[in-house]
Amino acid sequence: MALENLIAFFLLNYLRKNFDKPEPFPNTNRLLIIGMAVAAFLGLLGASDVGPRFLTSLLSLLLMGALIYGILTLPSFSKGRPIVAAILPYVSITFLAEFGQILFPSTYSGVEALFETAEFFAFIWAVAQWWISRRQRKALEVQRLIAEQKERELVLTEKIKAQLEIEVAERTADLTKQKEELEKALTDLKATQEQLILAEKMASLGELTAGIAHEIQNPLNFVNNFSELNHELLDELEQAAEKGDTDEIKEIIQDLKNNEEKIVSHGKRAEGIVKSMLQHSRKESGKKEPTDINKLADEYLRLSYHGLRAKDKSFNATYKTDFDPNLPQLEVVSQDIGRVLLNLINNAFYAVGGKEAKEAAQSRGGEYVPTVTVTTKKLPKKVEIRVIDNGPGIPDEIKDKIFQPFFTTKPTGQGTGLGLSLSYDIVKGHGGELRLQSDLGKGTEFVISLPSI
Amino acid sequence: MKILIVDDERDVEMLFRQKFRKEIKTGGLELVFAFSGQQALDILSETDPPQVVYVFSDINMPGMTGLELLEKVKTKFPNINVSMISAYGDTENYNKAIKSGAKEFFTKPIDFDSLRKEITALLN
Numbered sequence: 001m002a003l004e005n006l007i008a009f010f011l012l013n014y015l016r017k018n019f020d021k022p023e024p025f026p027n028t029n030r031l032l033i034i035g036m037a038v039a040a041f042l043g044l045l046g047a048s049d050v051g052p053r054f055l056t057s058l059l060s061l062l063l064m065g066a067l068i069y070g071i072l073t074l075p076s077f078s079k080g081r082p083i084v085a086a087i088l089p090y091v092s093i094t095f096l097a098e099f100g101q102i103l104f105p106s107t108y109s110g111v112e113a114l115f116e117t118a119e120f121f122a123f124i125w126a127v128a129q130w131w132i133s134r135r136q137r138k139a140l141e142v143q144r145l146i147a148e149q150k151e152r153e154l155v156l157t158e159k160i161k162a163q164l165e166i167e168v169a170e171r172t173a174d175l176t177k178q179k180e181e182l183e184k185a186l187t188d189l190k191a192t193q194e195q196l197i198l199a200e201k202m203a204s205l206g207e208l209t210a211g212i213a214h215e216i217q218n219p220l221n222f223v224n225n226f227s228e229l230n231h232e233l234l235d236e237l238e239q240a241a242e243k244g245d246t247d248e249i250k251e252i253i254q255d256l257k258n259n260e261e262k263i264v265s266h267g268k269r270a271e272g273i274v275k276s277m278l279q280h281s282r283k284e285s286g287k288k289e290p291t292d293i294n295k296l297a298d299e300y301l302r303l304s305y306h307g308l309r310a311k312d313k314s315f316n317a318t319y320k321t322d323f324d325p326n327l328p329q330l331e332v333v334s335q336d337i338g339r340v341l342l343n344l345i346n347n348a349f350y351a352v353g354g355k356e357a358k359e360a361a362q363s364r365g366g367e368y369v370p371t372v373t374v375t376t377k378k379l380p381k382k383v384e385i386r387v388i389d390n391g392p393g394i395p396d397e398i399k400d401k402i403f404q405p406f407f408t409t410k411p412t413g414q415g416t417g418l419g420l421s422l423s424y425d426i427v428k429g430h431g432g433e434l435r436l437q438s439d440l441g442k443g444t445e446f447v448i449s450l451p452s453i
Numbered sequence: 454m455k456i457l458i459v460d461d462e463r464d465v466e467m468l469f470r471q472k473f474r475k476e477i478k479t480g481g482l483e484l485v486f487a488f489s490g491q492q493a494l495d496i497l498s499e500t501d502p503p504q505v506v507y508v509f510s511d512i513n514m515p516g517m518t519g520l521e522l523l524e525k526v527k528t529k530f531p532n533i534n535v536s537m538i539s540a541y542g543d544t545e546n547y548n549k550a551i552k553s554g555a556k557e558f559f560t561k562p563i564d565f566d567s568l569r570k571e572i573t574a575l576l577n
């Protein structure tokens with residue numbers, strides 16, 4: 001009975017190392033060690049033949065029985081079940097052989113060979129089971145390792161994911177902050193742009209203040225002069241009426257009428273100038289209305305000329321006009337188109353007023369007559385307004401930049417650099433085009449074309 | 454007695470012709486008008502010597518200014534009197550004009566009484 005107890009000993013030891021929680025008994029480990037001690041003791045007894053053989057075998061059977069029963073019934077010992085499956089046939093046969101040998105020796109000796117064969121097959125079975133379970137365990141182990149690996153990978157992935165989420169959150173916060181900063185910058189820029197546009201409007205108006213005053217003073221003088229004349233004529237009319245000189249009366253009445261017409265026309269002229277000045281400085285953009293482009297161009301040409309003259313006494317230039325009398329009225333925001341004209345005309349005067357153009361002309365041996373010409377022309381479906389100067393011309397490298405905001409060739413403080421870019425936007429806004437042709441040393445021509453429907 | 458008035462405002466002609474109607478009718482005054490400096494020089498060059506004895510010129514005109522005209526007239530025809538009539542009565546313009554040989558400097562709006570005095574003095 002040494003082998004059975006040895007099996008019990010190792011089985012107990014195996015359980016001690018492999019039982020699952022929760023523990024089936026309060027002191028499972030100790031109980032199993034006691035079991036091992038008992039198995040060892042019984043094994044020694046069985047091997048040495050010291051004790052009564054029957055008692056030793058019976059105790060061994062009880063120990064083995066209790067052990068197998070425990071393994072089969074307690075969930076915590078479930079890991080022992082494959083071993084039980086392996087050893088159960090062998091243990092059963094050996095115990096049966098043992099008790100047969102002790103209790104029925106005569107009968108047993110007759111079937112001993114049969115038992116030995118059965119023991120042999122049970123042993124083979126046990127070995128096969130052991131081998132199978134070992135393979136299964138190995139497979140399980142591999143699976144477990146794979147699972148563990150996966151678990152580790154999962155943990156790692158989770159970690160990376162968490163890290164990524166933190167980074168994403170940080171980046172999102174950064175981007176949101178950047179976006180907010182950019183939005184603020186944009187708002188600031190828009191406000192600045194509006195201020196600049198207004199400043200540009202006011203600057204171009206300011207340049208013209210003296211010219212405007214002059215342009216208003218001239219018609220007002222005529223209004224006063226002709227009124228005064230009419231006053232004198234009325235006195236003369238009275239005298240003529242007293243004398244009954246009908247020819248004289250008729251003549252005087254005709255003069256009165258003519259003068260009256262002059263008063264009205266110069267009054268209107270002054271009114272027009274004040275109106276366009278007010279429109280020009282108005283902050284909100286106006287409405288599109290039918291506009292006489294010839295009149296508008298003429299008005300702004302005079303304003304520009306007198307404005308620049310008043311500002312700089314040494315400034316002098318000739319201006320010419322060539323207006324198409326068949327020009328249709330255009331639906332435009334007149335103060336906006338007025339600004340474009342004013343800007344282009346101011347620039348043209350600025351170009352011809354400089355030394356460069358004069359020197360260029362004189363070097364060619366000719367006398368330089370600084371001239372700005374404004375022409376209008378009716379074309380199929382559109383109207384072209386040209387502002388032509390015989391200034392120094394615009395170099396090619398500047399041509400591309402000339403419509404960009406803040407681009408200016410004027411000395412710092414003299415130009416906002418917005419005039420042409422605003423003009424460009426205004427013309428575009430009217431569905432038109434603003435382009436330029438320029439020859440170095442000959443002059444520049446800005447062409448505004450506006451659709452006439 | 455021929456007097457030349459130079460101004461880029463064309464209605465000046467109608468104004469002057471009425472203002473000096475009596476002088477034109479009875480006083481032997483003849484007015485001619487030019488609407489640019491160049492036109493004025495052309496008129497002065499029509500006859501040799503020119504018939505015009507007195508030039509009244511505006512200063513602020515496109516092309517040749519009144520001051521430029523003054524200089525040219527004074528070099529070509531030193532005997533012709535030239536007076537300025539300007540809306541800009543500032544000292545800079547005034548000094549320039551007087552220095553270049555202008556006889557008088559009238560400001561706009563024109564005081565026709567003083568202008569008449571100047572012209573009648575010439576007629577007598």
Ligand SMILES: [Mg+2]
Binds near residue numbers: 461513
């Ligand atoms: Mg003038």
